[in-house]
Amino acid sequence: xxxxxxxxxxxxxxxxxxxxxxxxxxxxxxxxxxxxxxxxxxxxxxxxxxxxxxxxxxxxxxxxxxxxxxxxxxxxxxxxxxxxxxxxxxxxxxxxxxxxxxxxxxxxxxxxxxxxx
Numbered sequence: 294x295x296x297x298x299x300x301x302x303x304x305x306x307x308x309x310x311x312x313x314x315x316x317x318x319x320x321x322x323x324x325x326x327x328x329x330x331x332x333x334x335x336x337x338x339x340x341x342x343x344x345x346x347x348x349x350x351x352x353x354x355x356x357x358x359x360x361x362x363x364x365x366x367x368x369x370x371x372x373x374x375x376x377x378x379x380x381x382x383x384x385x386x387x388x389x390x391x392x393x394x395x396x397x398x399x400x401x402x403x404x405x406x407x408x409x410x
Contacts, residue, residue, distance in 0.1 A: 310376060328363075331385035348365050
């Protein structure tokens with residue numbers, strides 16, 4: 294059974310930093326592209342950052358580019374999202390995603406991030 298479990302969310306003041314973590318189990322971690330998505334209240338889920346199976350190709354959403362960094366640790370089956378210079382508009386539930394093609398995609402339950410002004 295595939296499981297993705299996020300952690301690291303919480304309350305932070307604007308301008309602060311957070312590192313989100315996601316541990317994966319039940320899948321061959323190296324075979325999956327890993328991503329972070331977020332969903333703010335009343336808004337659609339949006340891509341925050343993704344990293345390919347080579348751990349080099351990364352992509353970032355426009356709203357976080359330059360303030361965030363995604364990384365993976367294959368030894369620990371973990372993916373991280375370092376977020377800096379946080380803004381109130383970064384407030385959302387952040388989800389970990391593993392993707393290996395159509396029908397082979399998994400989601401975590403999410404971790405909530407609240408940024409106060």
